[in-house]
Amino acid sequence: MTRIEDLDTPAVVVLLDRLEDNITRVQGMISSHGLLNRPHIKTHKIPAIGKLQMKAGAIGLTCQKLGEAEVFIDAGVCDDLFLTYNIIGKRKTDRLMELAARIKRLAVVADNETVLRGLSEAGQRHGRDVQLLIECDTGFGRNGVQSPEAALELARLAVKLPRIAFEGLMVFPNTAPNTFEFFTRAREIFGKAGIPLPVLSGGGTPALNKLGDYPMMTEHRAGTYVYNDVMMVQSGVATWDNCAMHVRATVVSCPTANRAVIDSGSKVLTSDHYYVEHYGRLVEYPGAFIANLSEEHAVLDFSQCKTRPKVGEVVSVIPNHCCSVSNMNDEVHGVRNGVVEVVWPVAARGKVR
Template identity: 60%
Template sequence: MPPLAKVPGTQYDKATPGKQGSAKGQGQGTVNASELDTPAVTIDLDVVDRNIRRVQEQLDAFGVANRPHIKTHKIPWLAERQRAAGAKGITCQKIGEAEVFADAGFDDIMLTFNILGDAKTERLAALARRLKKLTVVLDNDVVARGLSEAGKRHDVDFRFLIECDTGFHRNGVQTPQEALDLAQAALTMPRLQFDGLMTYPKGNLDKQRDFFQRSVQLFGGAGIPLPVISSGGSATVPNVGELPMVTEHRAGTYIYNDRMMVAAGVATWDDCAMRIRATVVSRPTDDRAILDTGSKVLTADLGGLTGYGRIVEYPDAVIDRLSEEHGMVDLSRAVERPKIGEIVHIIPNHTCVVTNMFDEVYAVREGKVEAVMPVAARGKVR
């Protein structure tokens, strides 16, 4: 295979698959996705474009701002497509991700994670200086005080939302009253600007609505405006219209979709843009195949499903066990069975986690590789 050019992660606006960054542009001839060695991740750009458009239209129809979560792809060039379609800013989970996207020219970033400790608040202050708008999220006064101190040290203001636990039982204040108490405490701290509320609901529509309705009443009574109420999740996009107080939505997975989204009923297999190319390296028994894709590729994330991904060519086969480099496939319910050396394509349970396992993924359109996309924000653990 001829070497493919890269889409520079920091120059997404200059390198476009099909123009710079394409195999064709290198005078090397076209490369077909079917020539890629395995394991490899391909991203179908036509599906991506359709997914971007559909969710943008849904949120537009609800009058809700779209602030996509970049954790799913970690690639500035794809975030730029989301922005071009109408997204208002982006969401990141780690400062290291936000730094990569700031380098790539994104200037409206929300960081949905409690930022704690001097090492991180120093970086956050530097980031705040570079961006047109940086919003952070917090759910306790320790984080608020740390941000206030860093703001004073560096002469910057931090705009923040309060994270609310509306049923997922992860982060977040537990009640609207707690949200109000925390907002009032933080409003006394220098360098903090309160912007509203945020949640990652994980499906609990009624609880989310109740929490936000009571919050609107409480904050209204206290004379504190709530300019932003931010919800999240790809599976919940169709329901955002039932939350009239929500002003913006953060979805990630919708750009690629995956087996979890199909199971949730918000995507079809045709809406899944990511494929993992895998080789059948062994058929030790009639009922078993071994793939060259283990947990180092698919991850051990089951996402509540049976098996570690759907094999497109053999949908009745079950990837039922993983070692780091081996995918063990139970063929006992499969009528058709693959041969050694055959290449198959897997739709993963959860795209976001697979993204983080690869330094680069292949952008494909109609079976042709248009570019190699470096996963610029991969592995940003801090």
Template identity: 65%
Template sequence: MTSVADLDTPVVTVDLDIMRDNIRRVQAHLARHSIGNRPHIKTHKIPAIGRMQMEAGAIGITCQKLGEVEVFVNAGVTDDVLLTYNILGRQKTDRLMALIKRVRRLTVVLDNDVVGRELSEAAGHAGADVRFLVECDTGFGRTGVQTPDEAFDLARRVMRLPRMHFEGLMTFPNRDPNTRDFFERALALFKQAGIPVPVVSGGGTPALFTAQNFPMLTEHRAGTCVYNDAMVVSTGTATWDNCAMRVRATVVSRPTPTRAILDAGSKVLTSDLYFMKGYGHVMEYPEAAVTGLSEEHGTVDLSACAERPKVGDIVHVVPNHCCVVTNMVDEVYGVRNGAVEVTWPVAARGKVR
């Protein structure tokens, strides 16, 4: 068996024990509150990990892109998929209809009439039926209808179109109190009209352990929690010990007493800062700051470190945002106790259509 020490750098590793623990913890929490667990696979893009999540008790998976659905359905991970994206254009609606015919349950979200009409037309041509959720913007300021009235009106318009079946409401991420207020008001409108709302889908890793504060949720979609990252740690949702993904990098230069250069730059760690100050957390030197990245160089400020690495030393960086790191590499190495147990191709890498 290959030892982790023999892996050439830069390389992305996933600690298998930590990941299993993360999967178990998330599943147990949501099950305790009778909320379905529908993990978002954009974090790992690896069917084998999706299978572990299903085996732990997930009700199905979430995908962001059709290409991800294709990879996971082809791999037979599950027959219950939620695609949380407005699907537009003939090429995509054709692919969607082909997938709908292959799985027991493939639900899409939409937040406007154009998408509703295109889906209905494509469904008519294909002889398929489309289940949809209405996406609601409950504070994030991205996609989603803006008010409970809009959610109700859009659902009613689209459910009247041929072959379109209203299944419920969806948001990202859950926010207290906006999400609860929004959903309560929307659900009252549907109830008054006698329209069943079987699915209310929430999401987000920072919102995971408070999902029970939104009693209307039937399911929760969390992605990042399978690995965790510096962003999640900064929200208090996980500790460094819960971070399964590490970028293993070599110190290739020590140009000054306070500067180290790593062989991992933006092409591995990505320049996704989120709201963080640095580009990752160096596990061996917690006082270090990854202050800058060029494509193949990571600049680390060691000013605050009593101990400092030398050229040739190996360090492990927990990235800011593990989901984008996933999309940077062909494979991820599953490791346990210093040994490489499995090499996973990132099968849905680059599936952005």
């Protein structure tokens, strides 16, 4: 039996009671709004956790990359996947079609004519329809058609092209400023054009508290909720007690009265900031903060803390952005009541193609 304190550091641990609670609670939130739940696997990248999400009631899963989809299909996690990324070029569209042949439904997005035509050609090459949603940018400023009218124009092409099965629209995140107006207008003009929109797919963990604000959606894709992190606590959608991922790290130096250094730097915690200050929260010393990161060092500031750790002490860090931590670490340790119950390889780690 391995106890949590026996783990060599740095070690990523997942508190299993919290993980299970997050999966059940969020499934309940999404179902209570009459929405289908399609969790995004980018946060955990672990087939066994995908299976827990499916068992709790998810309709299917979301992947960002073909390589992730390959891992999850190989592991037999589910037969309904949504790949929310423009797939470009023969090499990739062939892989897409090979994967599509292995499960019941593999839907994909397009936000431009080049991608759409490439998917149609791949469908014709492989003699199989491509389930397609159009990605919409409702103010996030990433991929996506820029207006409901542009979505309709692309959809008119989609319904004409061979081997494209047009299913609807998707957006990330729901909380982008114009989602409600964009989707309301889209439904109106698609209705007039006689093009049905059976699937309207929204996403994001911060939107979980606001699902009722987007009544037109049919499904929701949240990812980060499974572990939660500093960003999610700061967005008000999770508490510290909902944070299932902790990075265990050893204090390797206390060079001044107010400074300590731990053995988890940017290679474990990542240097992701997004909209939060500092580099993670110390569970045992909530008044301290991680002021700086280099690759193998995190520099902690204890100037606002009454107590300080000693060299050799192990502390737990709640990372700013748990999804990137998954991508940086080979395995996570599932812990319950202080005992390591399971070690999961992060099987889809680094699958960026």
